[in-house]
Amino acid sequence: MSLPKTLAEDVAKNLVMVAKLLDDEPEQAYGYAKVALRLASRVAAVREAAGFAAYGVGKYAEALAEFRAARRMTGSVHLWPLMADCERGLGRPEKALAMAGEPEVQKLDKAGQVEMRLVAAGARRDMGQAEAAVVTLQSPELASHSVQPWTARLRYAYADALLAVGRESEAREWFAKALEADQGGTTDASDRLAELDGVEFLDALDPDAEQEAEQDGEPADPDASDAGEDGNGDR
Template identity: 85%
Template sequence: MPIPEDVTGEEIDASVRQELMSLPKTLAEDVAKNLVMVAKLIDDDPEQAYAYSRIALRLASRVAAVREAAGFAAYATQKYAEALAEFRAARRMTGGVDLWPVMADCERGLGRPERAMAMAGEPEVQKLDKAGQVEMRLVAAGARRDMGQLDAAIVTLQSPELASNSVQPWTARLRYAYADALLSAGREDEAREWFAKTVEADKDGATDASDRLAELDGVEFVDALVDDDEDDDLDSSSSGDDVIGDADEDADDYEDGERDARD
């Protein structure tokens, strides 16, 4: 697959570049460029990102960063079995636990929420950093909801991180999940409160909390472009009527003139 000329491979993280140093120089550069394309496209065009990840995987399957990138690309395209296999391979290579929450979420994607819940209780969770533990809590709550245990999902999300007024990278997603669970449980007033708190924390608009909040407040959004188009159609229709009316008047005048000429 073609790679834009402005992609050099130098854009990758230093730790990944360090891993690629085990490869021959030219090969390392090719792998790095493909990994850059994965990172660039994974949010907006996950299928293309997946394609680039497969090239990187074919070139350097024994590099943990490549297996991890391939896992995330597969995960983004909902190829959960493939993603889980890649994450497991990366974990075997590094011995780390960072991928534990996303591995558990793959189990959910495969329709195995019970396995995700079991993973939430494993010792690996205690080795995660704060962000990883919050992520694991989100996955566990999702697994509870998958199993129809809505009240348990709500309790799972209740934590010091949720109660904290400090805004962290995970705050908006945690508050949003809690608000959504409350709303699903019919606790609308509480859900509204937490959607509002989500909006406060979500400065980048990563969630649709503002829209959800507006819906709860009964605000309806009108597409201005559609309205403009409708107005244009009405104007065009009116203009057409005027033309037809003028044509009718001209025809009447012509007939009157013909009668006068005969007379």
């Protein structure tokens, strides 16, 4: 609203495209974000969107700079976990872990605090502290039976951390709990469960699937299992 009407509309259209493309076409989203940034670099929402777009394509230094700019403009702390994760992306897990202990974390809402816990656990694993990552994720939010938007990701991260320290049976239990909470399909918990159970899925449309099945000693043709049977169904 601080921009002239025509410019405001141009910036808004670019921001809409960033939001639409960020998950599936991050490179394109990044391109639209750069246009918006060129048009209105003094608007906090533009800097934040540019940060998300840069983060989505792995440009962590750029993302961190944009998130910091947005925070200076608004005074808000909601980007703190993302800023910490950018530090991880830049190979500075110690810095991310230090940020997890800063007063800003106490100002985050519940979702932000859970996100910060996920980042801190990731930083622990980056530093080779797998057992500490497990402990970091243990929290009232993890123990809660209520399903929140962040529940599936938290349970999934805990399952993955358990698996990393060799606690496979517990990991399987928590992957199953993550799947129960994952109504939006934000994790691959079902695939991880199948992997732990030794189940392998073949893509029926994959031309290599038939060859792989035959190499494993299984008939590629569903009717092939009858080829060696007589009329009584005996081999």
